[in-house]
Amino acid sequence: MPVKKGKFKKYVYCFAGGKAEGDASMKMILGGKGANLAEMTNLGLSIPPGFTISAEVCKIYYELGKKWPKGLEKQINDNLKKIEKVTKKKFGDFENPLLLSVRSGAAVSMPGMMDTVLNIGLNPDSLNRLIEKTDNERFAWDSYRRFIQMFGDVVMGVPHFAFENELKKVKDKYGKQLDIELNYEELIEVVKNYKKIYERFTKEKFPEKPKEQLYKAISAVLESWNTDRAIKYREINNIKGLVGTGVNVQTMVYGNMGESSGTGVCFTRDPANGENKLHGEFLINAQGEDVVAGIRTPIPIDELNKLLPKNYKELQRIRKILENNYRDMQDLEFTIEEGKLYILQTRTGKRTGASAVKIAIDMVKQRLITKNEALMRITDDDLDQILHPQFDTKELKNKKPLTRGLPASPGAAVGQMVFNAEDAEKWADLGKKVILCRRETSPEDVAGMHKAVGILTSVGGMTSHAAVVARGWGKCCVSGAGEIDIDAEKKEMKVNGKIFSEGDILSINGSTGYVYQGEIKTVSSSLSPEFKMIMKWSDNLRKLKVRTNADSPEDTLRAVQLGAEGIGLCRTEHMFFAESRLSIFRRLILFAYESRRIESVLQRLSSDSERIALEKEYSKVNKEYKKALSELLPLQKRDFRGIFKTLKGMPATIRLLDPPLHEFLPKNLQEQEELAEVTNISLDRIQHIISDLHELNPMLGHRGCRLGITYPEISDIQVRAIIEAAIEVKRKTRKNVLPEIMIPLVGHYKELQLSRERAEIVISKVFTEKKVKKGYINYKIGTMIEIPRAAVTADEVAEFADFFSFGTNDLTQMGAGFSRDDAGKFLDEYIELGIYDKDPFQSLDIEGIGKLISIAIELGRKKKNKLKIGVCGEHGGDPKSIYFFNKAGLDYVSCSPLRVPIAILASAQAVLIQKSIVSKKKKAGKKK
Ligand code: ADP
Ligand code: MG
Ligand code: MG
Numbered sequence: 066m067p068v069k070k071g072k073f074k075k076y077v078y079c080f081a082g083g084k085a086e087g088d089a090s091m092k093m094i095l096g097g098k099g100a101n102l103a104e105m106t107n108l109g110l111s112i113p114p115g116f117t118i119s120a121e122v123c124k125i126y127y128e129l130g131k132k133w134p135k136g137l138e139k140q141i142n143d144n145l146k147k148i149e150k151v152t153k154k155k156f157g158d159f160e161n162p163l164l165l166s167v168r169s170g171a172a173v174s175m176p177g178m179m180d181t182v183l184n185i186g187l188n189p190d191s192l193n194r195l196i197e198k199t200d201n202e203r204f205a206w207d208s209y210r211r212f213i214q215m216f217g218d219v220v221m222g223v224p225h226f227a228f229e230n231e232l233k234k235v236k237d238k239y240g241k242q243l244d245i246e247l248n249y250e251e252l253i254e255v256v257k258n259y260k261k262i263y264e265r266f267t268k269e270k271f272p273e274k275p276k277e278q279l280y281k282a283i284s285a286v287l288e289s290w291n292t293d294r295a296i297k298y299r300e301i302n303n304i305k306g307l308v309g310t311g312v313n314v315q316t317m318v319y320g321n322m323g324e325s326s327g328t329g330v331c332f333t334r335d336p337a338n339g340e341n342k343l344h345g346e347f348l349i350n351a352q353g354e355d356v357v358a359g360i361r362t363p364i365p366i367d368e369l370n371k372l373l374p375k376n377y378k379e380l381q382r383i384r385k386i387l388e389n390n391y392r393d394m395q396d397l398e399f400t401i402e403e404g405k406l407y408i409l410q411t412r413t414g415k416r417t418g419a420s421a422v423k424i425a426i427d428m429v430k431q432r433l434i435t436k437n438e439a440l441m442r443i444t445d446d447d448l449d450q451i452l453h454p455q456f457d458t459k460e461l462k463n464k465k466p467l468t469r470g471l472p473a474s475p476g477a478a479v480g481q482m483v484f485n486a487e488d489a490e491k492w493a494d495l496g497k498k499v500i501l502c503r504r505e506t507s508p509e510d511v512a513g514m515h516k517a518v519g520i521l522t523s524v525g526g527m528t529s530h531a532a533v534v535a536r537g538w539g540k541c542c543v544s545g546a547g548e549i550d551i552d553a554e555k556k557e558m559k560v561n562g563k564i565f566s567e568g569d570i571l572s573i574n575g576s577t578g579y580v581y582q583g584e585i586k587t588v589s590s591s592l593s594p595e596f597k598m599i600m601k602w603s604d605n606l607r608k609l610k611v612r613t614n615a616d617s618p619e620d621t622l623r624a625v626q627l628g629a630e631g632i633g634l635c636r637t638e639h640m641f642f643a644e645s646r647l648s649i650f651r652r653l654i655l656f657a658y659e660s661r662r663i664e665s666v667l668q669r670l671s672s673d674s675e676r677i678a679l680e681k682e683y684s685k686v687n688k689e690y691k692k693a694l695s696e697l698l699p700l701q702k703r704d705f706r707g708i709f710k711t712l713k714g715m716p717a718t719i720r721l722l723d724p725p726l727h728e729f730l731p732k733n734l735q736e737q738e739e740l741a742e743v744t745n746i747s748l749d750r751i752q753h754i755i756s757d758l759h760e761l762n763p764m765l766g767h768r769g770c771r772l773g774i775t776y777p778e779i780s781d782i783q784v785r786a787i788i789e790a791a792i793e794v795k796r797k798t799r800k801n802v803l804p805e806i807m808i809p810l811v812g813h814y815k816e817l818q819l820s821r822e823r824a825e826i827v828i829s830k831v832f833t834e835k836k837v838k839k840g841y842i843n844y845k846i847g848t849m850i851e852i853p854r855a856a857v858t859a860d861e862v863a864e865f866a867d868f869f870s871f872g873t874n875d876l877t878q879m880g881a882g883f884s885r886d887d888a889g890k891f892l893d894e895y896i897e898l899g900i901y902d903k904d905p906f907q908s909l910d911i912e913g914i915g916k917l918i919s920i921a922i923e924l925g926r927k928k929k930n931k932l933k934i935g936v937c938g939e940h941g942g943d944p945k946s947i948y949f950f951n952k953a954g955l956d957y958v959s960c961s962p963l964r965v966p967i968a969i970l971a972s973a974q975a976v977l978i979q980k981s982i983v984s985k986k987k988k989a990g991k992k993k
Contacts (some may be wrong), residue, residue, distance in 0.1 A: 073136025076122050079144050080106040081114030082151040089391070094119050096311025098170025101411050108390055110383060111407050114151045115315030116144040118283065120171065123309020126287045133284075141283075141314075152316055157275040162191035164317040167282040169289055171310040174412055178298045179310055180219040180289035182282040183352070184212035184317060188273040204321055206252035211352070213259040213271060216278065220285040223266040231258050279314070286312045300897070318407045320400040321352045325373065328353050328400045331366050333384045336394070336416040337458070339423025343367075343384055353400060353409070376406045387411055392433045393442075394424050418450030419593065426595040436602050437977055443599060445944050445967045449475050449576070451596060452627075452963045453539065456574060457586040464572075466579040468560050470521070470546025473532035475576040477587045478519025478541035481568050484556040486513025488567070490644075493517065500571050502558055504551050506531040508728045511642040514540070519573045521580065523549040526889025527904060533874075533939065538620065539963035541575035545889065549580075600628055600966060603973035609950065610957035611968045612718075614937060616640060618707035624962035628969050631715035631803075632708065633870065633959020634937035637783060638724050640704050646697070647729065652744055653693035654726045657776050658754050659686045659746070689744070694782045701783060705790035709802045716803035718870060718937070718959075720849070721783050721820075723809045725768040727758035764875075764884055769810020770820050777823050784824045788831045791842045805845040807870060812852035814861040821846050821865050849937070851875035856917040859924035863932055869925055870959075871918055873938030873946075877905050880914045906939060909946035919953055935959060944971035951975035 078086040078095060085103035092100045099117030106112045118137070125134045149155050154163035164186040169179035187195070187209050195205040217223035232244065235255050241247055247255070263271045272278050289295060290310045299305075320328035331345025346363035349372060370377040380399065383406075387395045396414035400407050416424065425439035434442075453476030480498035483489045486509065489501045493516035501517035503510065505525045514520055514534060519541040522531045526545055535542030550559040556567040563582070565571070572585040612633030613624035621632060641650040663683040670676050708717060731737050737755070741748040760766035773780035784806060791802040808820045824846055832839055848855070848862060851872030855862050859869070878885050883892075885906060895901050901910065909915055918936075925932045935957040940946035942960030947968060950958055952975070960968050 073134070073140070074121075075140075076119050076134065076137050077116050077140040077144050078103065078119065079116045079147050080112060081116070081148050083107075083109060087117065092172045093308075094121070094311075096120055096170035096172055096313075097174055097412055098168060098410055099311040099313050102313060102315070104390070105387075105408055105411060108386060110386065111405070113316040113318050113407050113409070114148045115165075115313055116141075116148070118312040118314070120307070120309045120311045122312070123287050123290050126284075127291070127309075131284070131288070138280075141279075144314075148316060154316075156186055156279075159190035159194050162186055162194055162275075164191070164195075165279065166313075166315050166317055167279070167286050168313040168315060169286045169310045170313055171290070172307050173302075173304050175295060175298055175302075175304070178289075178295045179292075180286055182212075182215050182219050182285065184208050184215075185278050185282055186275040187212045188275065191275075199322055201322060202249040203252065204319070204323075206249045206256060207247075207321070208319075208352075210252055210256050210259060213256065213263060216271075216282065217259070217263045217266070219289070220281045221263070221267045223263060227262050227266065228259060231255065231262060234258075283312055283314070286310065315409075318400050318402045318405075318409075319352070320348075320402060321350055322403055323350055325404045326350055326400075326402050327369075327373070328398075329363070329366065329369070330396070330398050331380070332414045333388050333395045333397070334414075334420070334424055336396075336414055336420055339416070339420035339427065341427055343381060347399075353398065373401060373404070376401050376404070379406050383408065388433065392428065392438075418447035421447040422451065422593065422595045422599055426598055437606075440599065440602055440606070440970065440973055441977060443970060445971065448596075448967045448970060449963075451592075452966065453477070453541070453576070454587045455576070456572065457588050460585050461574075464581050464585060467563070467582050468546055468548045468580050470523075470543040470549075470578045470580065471527055471532070472574075472576055472578040473527055473529070473544035474520075474535035474540060474542035476519075476539070476541035477572070477574050477576070477585070479570065479572045479584050479587060480518045482558065482565060482571050483513075483517070483567060484551065484553045484558075486510035488556075489513035489517045500573060502549075502551055502571075503531070503553065505529060506534070508638070508642060508724065509732070511639060512644060519543075519575065521546060521549070521571070521573055523547065523551050525886070526892070527907060529886060529889070535575075536939070536961055536964075539623075539961060541573060543573045543575055543578050543580055546578070546580055596966075600969055603969045604628075605973075606976050607969065607972035608976060609947070609955060609968075609972040610935075611965055611972060612716075612935065612937075612957050612959040613962050613965055614941075614959055615708070615962060617704070618711045620962050621708050621711045624965050625711065625715075627962060627965040629715075629962065629965045630957070631712060632717040632719075633935050633941065633957060634807075635708065635717055635719045636723065637701070637720060638722055640701060641697075641729065646700055648740075648743065649693055649696050649700075650729055651731070651740055653690065653697065653779070654729060654758075655740070655744055655746055655751065655754060656686050656690035656693060657779065658726075658758070660690050661776070690778070694778055698782050698786055701786035702790045702793075705787055705804075706794050709790060709794040709804075710798060712802075713798075714801040714803070716805055718805040718807050718847075718868075718935075719783075719787055720807040720809050721770070721780050722772055723769050725758070725760060725763045725766050726772065727755065727760065727763070730755050730758065764878065764886075770808045770816045771810065773808070773820050773823075774816065780820065780823065781827050784827045785831055788828050788842060788844065789835065791844070792831070792835050792837055795842065801843070803843060803845075805847060805868060807868075808846070808848045809872070810851060810875070811848045811862060812854040814858065814865060817848050817862055817865045845933075847933075849875075850918075850921050851879070851938075853880050853917055856880075856921040857924075859921035860928045863925040863928040866925075866932070868933040868935070869921065870934070871921070871936040871938065871955075873909060873914065873918075873936055873940040874906065876917060876938070877910065877914050880917055881905060881910065903945075908943050909940045909949055911946075911949050915949055915953070922953055922955070942968050944974065947971040948975045948978055952979060 080103045085106040087095050087103035089100050089104035095117045154161045156163040164184055166183045168181045192205055192209055196202050214228045218225050239251050260271050320326045327347050327349040328351050329347025334341050335344040343366055345366040348363050394414045395411045398410040421443055425442050428434045429436055429439045456477040480500040482502050483499045484502055489499050490513045492499045498518045500519045502521045504523050520531050520535050522544045523546055529544050531542055532544045548560055558565045570584050572581040610630045612631045613629035614634040615621040615624055615632055616636050616639040737751055741751050787804050791804050795802045808817055811817045845867035847866040847868030849872040850856050850869050934955050937959040941958040942964030958968050
């Protein structure tokens with residue numbers, strides 16, 4: 066706004082007499098509270114008259130070293146006059162005194178973080194007048210006592226407890242329990258003593274001049290913007306880009322003037338389930354903060370219809386007006402002063418996921434909003450909540466958490482504590498619900514993790530093994546709860562001086578990270594018709610396909626029921642962790658290792674006698690290797706058959722073995738001994754092999770396609786299992802089977818070329834054996850793009866690939882150069898410092914890793930313009946990342962089963978966002 070010379074900028078905006086100088090769109094200038102007070106005034110609702118000092122003043126105040134800008138004082142006084150005219154009261158007058166509140170309110174709501182001062186303008190003169198007018202001495206003295214306390218605390222920093230102690234002293238003296246039991250004479254004593262406390266702490270007299278009270282309160286509210294807790298709150302909630310708080314100066318109305326007065330808070334719809342009905346609570350004869358303070362138990366809003374029916378009807382009318390105006394559910398504060406209803410605040414109401422979905426759909430039906438708006442209003446957190454069981458909110462309110470970790474995988478779990486994976490399996494098989502408590506988890510624990518209802522770890526971040534695996538299953542997990550000390554040997558857990566042992570009951574909340582002692586009731590949320598409607602609308606809009614990451618028929622089925630259109634990542638290694646298979650696989654590894662070793666020695670030997678002896682050993686070892694392979698084949702085939710059947714013709718991307726072999730070998734002695742027995746290899750030798758396979762940096766070690774290149778027999782058996790299973794299922798079900806064999810961790814095109822050639826040989830062999838035509842199974846062979854080298858040479862890689870799938874976890878790890886397992890140690894600080902906006906393992910680093918992806922897409926499609934490209938990392942279920950993938954032109958995203966609906970919605974939102982960006986650009990273009 067250009068400012069005329071000699072005139073000051075507009076700092077103060079009036080809302081009085083049915084007209085306001087602002088409206089709801091001016092949140093950045095007036096703050097949320099002020100903008101909505103203005104809007105409601107314009108709507109003709111009864112709002113106590115007042116004015117708002119703009120948020121910019123807050124900024125200037127700090128720039129000037131805590132001083133008001135020139136011109137502000139005059140603007141305040143001019144507006145004060147307007148209010149006096151409308152209310153026919155006078156500030157600082159003792160005939161008909163105007164009393165005021167000074168209220169904070171920034172553009173983004175920060176509930177309870179900043180300050181408010183009520184009853185400004187009270188002094189001995191106006192107090193007497195108030196008593197005369199209301200004929201209510203108790204009310205007047207109580208208001209004065211509250212004022213001194215609030216002013217002392219908020220404006221002058223007198224410690225809260227000093228007043229509270231004093232109040233208690235007086236109550237004790239007269240044998241009273243509650244504040245409201247004090248009569249006016251006792252309150253006069255409190256006031257007297259409060260003033261003394263005030264003087265002692267501030268070395269000043271309590272100010273009696275209303276103007277002085279008002280000015281000091283305004284400055285104090287400006288300063289509440291920068292208290293430690295307000296700064297911390299903005300940091301935690303990632304609130305950026307605000308200049309400061311607005312300050313609202315408003316005529317006081319009193320809910321504590323008797324039985325026809327009261328105060329309350331309500332929602333225009335039920336925030337828990339979305340029911341289209343006024344929801345809230347109130348207190349008769351009370352002031353605003355009493356409802357929230359919990360001194361008295363509030364009454365459900367329906368009761369107001371009996372006590373003050375006229376006001377109740379009016380509230381219902383206002384509910385309609387506000388919803389029609391804001392086109393969203395509102396959360397409002399009201400006060401009734403002797404039968405007259407005033408609205409003191411409104412804002413968009415917070416709600417549960419289920420409520421969000423129901424409200425959005427209902428509002429479309431009411432034609433308040435469009436389908437597209439409804440889709441944009443629902444967040445991933447909303448859907449996440451609906452898809453996981455939650456703790457009963459009422460029970461949760463009364464529970465104090467034991468400690469807190471990271472909200473690694475959402476949901477709620479209650480179970481008995483166990484301290485190792487075998488116990489988890491054993492107990493679960495006996496029908497018990499268990500929470501697996503570990504320092505951290507490793508692939509060995511997977512079977513036990515699967516059987517547990519929840520997982521708790523004391524170390525590890527959001528992408529630790531426990532977190533990633535649990536999210537994959539949609540299982541509740543709290544990771545990295547640092548205060549917990551777990552002793553797995555003793556089967557004991559210590560936290561904050563308490564000791565827990567095996568069998569004790571724990572409740573963990575994977576949505577918040579809180580851990581509770583004992584049982585908390587859970588409520589499961591079913592898939593409502595409203596939820597299905599959201600999915601249907603999304604399907605009609607989206608361009609991206611959504612697949613799932615699943616390793617078993619059960620997970621696949623769950624994902625398909627939630628809308629998945631195939632599998633984007635089937636990790637075959639998880640299939641080896643089941644107990645019966647693990648032992649076969651361990652044998653396989655040992656004999657594979659031994660035969661590889663002997664082969665290389667044989668190549669170097671020259672003496673025939675040595676050679677003959679060794680060849681004998683080789684043939685023995687190799688036989689065992691082959692035997693283990695052939696035992697594994699039918700088991701893998703069974704897995705794939707189950708998955709193919711469940712998919713009913715939809716595609717499945719199956720990744721060949723990825724993790725390094727040593728992850729499968731036992732760490733404890735007992736299991737090593739058992740392995741020695743079944744293999745006839747000496748314990749010594751086994752330990753030697755284990756230590757030889759050990760890697761310093763396994764993430765960059767002997768894994769992925771590197772395994773398949775050095776141990777091709779293992780890949781062969783996997784490819785064979787996939788194709789044989791595909792043929793069998795296709796024959797039996799007469800439905801198509803679309804296997805997509807994915808070679809992991811390719812960095813150089815030759816790796817893919819070699820792996821592919823080998824796989825093709827196996828496949829044609831299987832076709833011949835099974836007597837089917839070459840094209841009977843329409844298979845594809847492709848690769849993951851998860852190594853930066855592959856991304857920047859994607860044109861070369863594409864020549865040998867039928868598809869690309871971005872493994873964004875590894876791509877982030879290798880592209881940014883920090884390990885998924887260790888980054889937790891510094892990432893938090895990085896995010897605090899703003900180096901990264903968000904954890905790049907959760908939300909794609911679009912500028913960096915996104916660029917690698919864009920390069921790979923461009924190069925890949927230059928070579929093959931129809932190359933199918935998807936993504937299968939954690940990011941496939943993250944909305945922000947999905948918006949990017951949509952724009953980048955991917956064909957599909959893949960994510961864990963429970964995130965499928967989130968990805969479906971986000972894919973639709975991506976289209977809407979893209980459209981709105983395009984139309985904005987067009988408009989801007991026209992303007993030029
Ligand atoms: P917060 O943002 O923390 O809710 P508010 O500014 O809304 O703070 O005020 C705190 C309490 O004081 C609320 O209960 C509100 O209703 C009450 N209050 C604020 N201004 C007035 C007023 N002018 N008359 C009566 N009550 C008020
Ligand atoms: Mg409020
Ligand atoms: Mg990988």
